[in-house]
Amino acid sequence: MDEIMLQSGSAGNIVYQQLKQQIVSLELPPGTALSEKETSLTFHVSRTPVRESFVRLAQEGLLLVLPQRGTRVSLIDPDMVEEARFMREQLEKAVIRLACESFPADKLQEMENNLMMQQESMERHDGKSMFELDEAFHRILFEGVRKMGTWNVIQQMNAHLNRTRVLWLSQDPHWGHLFGQHREMIQAIRSQNADLAERIMKEHLTLSISNLPVLKQRYPEYFK
Amino acid sequence: MDEIMLQSGSAGNIVYQQLKQQIVSLELPPGTALSEKETSLTFHVSRTPVRESFVRLAQEGLLLVLPQRGTRVSLIDPDMVEEARFMREQLEKAVIRLACESFPADKLQEMENNLMMQQESMERHDGKSMFELDEAFHRILFEGVRKMGTWNVIQQMNAHLNRTRVLWLSQDPHWGHLFGQHREMIQAIRSQNADLAERIMKEHLTLSISNLPVLKQRYPEYFK
DNA sequence: TCTGCCATACTTGTATGGTAGTATGGAAGT
């Protein structure tokens, strides 16, 4: 939201963004105990802006605030992950169908460029870069059909889903598979084959949580 | 979210819920100027919990905070309304398809009961009751297919959409039309006719913003 | 050794004073 970006200089907003980045990147693993006091010391601000960021993060489901007891980075809820995937599937299928009807040429070019950068990151085995490019790829799709509000909603509810994707990409890439699907999507949009595009997208997003059970077994302390 | 319900006793949460109710019900019309000080006086609490609620409401897009200038109830953004409707259409179409595959009998009975109460409210010309029953009707649908997380996301993003629905139901009901569609939905679920159910849902949600231009012309000061 | 109590050190929740930035109205100057 633009109205939030406007306050980007405020201490509270800086703490919020920093914490969110650290949580989603698993730099602060699920279950980590935080406290307003401790956090205020590390960021060299008072408790007020820290508390403000805690409230926002709790509303997004990234923090769990227990009154008078403490605050912890929320555990990943597998049911929520599946439901986030479900929502994202429905929305992205509809969006890529729109893209097949009409899509601006410059955005299509952006996607092509992104795809080339994906190949580079893949060769460098750069998981972090690959994750960001994947994110950007889908974002461009939403920009092209002018559904940024929808993209923002997805971003918010992807709190849990994104953490599992980070976990997954850090160990069992399947990057080639993802890359191939991205390329197929572009081709489908070009040829305006909506049914094909929808099918690819569905498989693409299904793949993204296919080994959730494996992750749950490997990192049991991260899950609910 | 349950973790937020747990703090329901806190002053900050009470202020938050009260303000949200007043905003969505248009008791606090779009554009209304608020201030931490003023609000703290009316609720007989300090500025801290008020500020906390402002932060949360701003994140939901219901308040617009301008640093060092003031806080206003956000205007209704027609583009956001349309996009919220778009999202809701995609999600509810998918959900009612699931319902057509399998749906628990007790939930179906709840929907039948709700439908009867809708008829009563319709005869009493009770718009507020009708709005709440409509809300509950769709909620039961999500409960039946166990997609409450999805329902909660819809509730959040419906901030703008709901205000237009309140505005609309207060003057040009079309209650009979809504009622008929609800009845058809139940029949479609019973007969497990997913394609029919999806079509009705699409029409149902399209209808819900069909006269947005009229509203925009009638209450121009409420829109962006 | 084990159990129960309690002081203590945490936690979040709330109130309040002060700071810096902004809008506004009136006075002074042209």
Add this chain to the structure above:
DNA sequence: ACTTCCATACTACCATACAAGTATGGCAGA
């Protein structure tokens, strides 16, 4: 009459002090 400037009264933002609830470790007593 019109413009410019400035005092004043706002605003949200931040720091800090206090209040109330909770976990914990040690000590006393059995």
